[in-house]
Amino acid sequence: MKAIVVYESIWGNTAAVAKAIAQGIGTGTPALSTAEASAEAVAGADLLVVGSPVFAFSMPRDMTLKSIETNKARYKKAPDLSQPSMSSWLAKLPRGNGRAAAFETRIWWSPRGATTDIENGLARAGYKRLAKPQRFIVEGGEGPLRECELDKAKAWGAELAQAMK
Numbered sequence: 001m002k003a004i005v006v007y008e009s010i011w012g013n014t015a016a017v018a019k020a021i022a023q024g025i026g027t028g029t030p031a032l033s034t035a036e037a038s039a040e041a042v043a044g045a046d047l048l049v050v051g052s053p054v055f056a057f058s059m060p061r062d063m064t065l066k067s068i069e070t071n072k073a074r075y076k077k078a079p080d081l082s083q084p085s086m087s088s089w090l091a092k093l094p095r096g097n098g099r100a101a102a103f104e105t106r107i108w109w110s111p112r113g114a115t116t117d118i119e120n121g122l123a124r125a126g127y128k129r130l131a132k133p134q135r136f137i138v139e140g141g142e143g144p145l146r147e148c149e150l151d152k153a154k155a156w157g158a159e160l161a162q163a164m165k
């Protein structure tokens with residue numbers, strides 16, 4: 001089975017979750033940023049697990065990243081703005097016929113999230129939902145992740161691998 005975890009991560013929380021999910025899926029499963037997950041890298045994937053942070057009640061868009069760039073002096077940690085937004089990555093995702101699952105990192109009370117948009121993008125490219133989306137919780141605007149979220153991510157990865165059998 002070719003499984004790939006794809007993430008966008010500005011402060012590292014979603015990247016850490018993506019790596020734990022990939023570990024749970026099994027040895028050799030890569031966790032790639034939206035900059036690394038080229039059309040060639042995802043071609044022929046049987047399972048795509050895709051996640052992003054929630055910013056402004058939504059999946060990150062180019063506009064959101066511009067706004068973070070403009071306001072970057074406000075943040076304690078410097079934002080990594082080198083990756084395409086999840087929205088633009090999904091818009092360029094070539095058609096595939098594998099299964100998919102979506103996840104997001106967020107603070108606990110957000111009224112809206114990112115996974116509906118991510119699932120819609122994956123479905124538009126032909127990927128069929130394997131499992132319900134998952135949320136991983138951070139303690140504040142730029143993290144850190146709540147304790148246990150990485151264990152939860154690894155366990156979810158293992159469940160996804162099992163569901164693919």
Ligand SMILES: Cc1cc2nc3c(=O)[nH]c(=O)nc-3n(C[C@H](O)[C@H](O)[C@H](O)COP(=O)(O)O)c2cc1C
Binds near residue numbers: 008012054
């Ligand atoms: C500018 C900004 C806007 C945010 N907006 C939301 C939001 O609307 N809902 C939410 O649940 N979390 C929100 N968060 C929290 C982020 O989703 C959370 O910190 C996320 O884990 C960051 O992921 P990253 O470290 O992978 O970039 C926001 C954080 C920032 C800095």
